[in-house]
Amino acid sequence: xxxxDARRLPVVAHGAEFLVMGYLMRRNILAYKAxxxxxxxxxxxxxxxxxxxxxxxRVQVKSRYQTDCDRxxxxxxxxxxxxxxxxxxxxxxxxxxxxxxxVVEGCREPEFYCFPNAWIxxxxxxxxxxxxxxxxxxxxxxxxxxxxxxELIAADLGIPYPSRxxxxxxxxxxxxx
Numbered sequence: 001x002x003x004x005d006a007r008r009l010p011v012v013a014h015g016a017e018f019l020v021m022g023y024l025m026r027r028n029i030l031a032y033k034a035x036x037x038x039x040x041x042x043x044x045x046x047x048x049x050x051x052x053x054x055x056x057x058r059v060q061v062k063s064r065y066q067t068d069c070d071r072x073x074x075x076x077x078x079x080x081x082x083x084x085x086x087x088x089x090x091x092x093x094x095x096x097x098x099x100x101x102x103v104v105e106g107c108r109e110p111e112f113y114c115f116p117n118a119w120i121x122x123x124x125x126x127x128x129x130x131x132x133x134x135x136x137x138x139x140x141x142x143x144x145x146x147x148x149x150x151e152l153i154a155a156d157l158g159i160p161y162p163s164r165x166x167x168x169x170x171x172x173x174x175x176x177x
Contacts, residue, residue, distance in 0.1 A: 040082020114149025
């Protein structure tokens with residue numbers, strides 16, 4: 001039947017995908033939401049300039065809402081070929097495992113980590129119970145955290161960081177006269 005202790009917040013989980021899209025678009029990456037229950041990826045990313053190629057990046061989003069979670073997230077091996085990057089959003093909405101502490105005391109800013117597919121494959125574990133997870137606790141994740149992580153997708157798509165020159169000219173890549 002499933003874990004009766006599992007706490008699901010579908011609105012919060014769905015919101016994680018939109019937060020990730022917002023951060024991608026903040027970096028000038030066009031991001032489109034895949035249909036609900038799409039297999040293997042949640043967001044498609046492309047270059048904002050249609051003259052700069054047709055490459056697309058498929059992004060899977062995983063989220064954990066508990067601030068006191070174990071910093072692990074489920075990923076099925078069969079989905080490896082369906083995404084290029086996996087973004088895990090630690091939403092940090094409160095303490096759900098610390099008994100005796102109010103949930104709201106654990107409220108923190110969200111954290112995002114953008115992992116390339118090869119990194120996920122390397123750190124993926126299958127347990128005897130059948131669970132498939134990636135554990136991040138104790139690993140140095142600095143190169144994948146926040147804007148550094150989103151920068152990996154921008155570089156893969158060949159999107160330069162926005163500058164005065166690209167904005168003033170009206171079209172990306174066009175410098176002001």
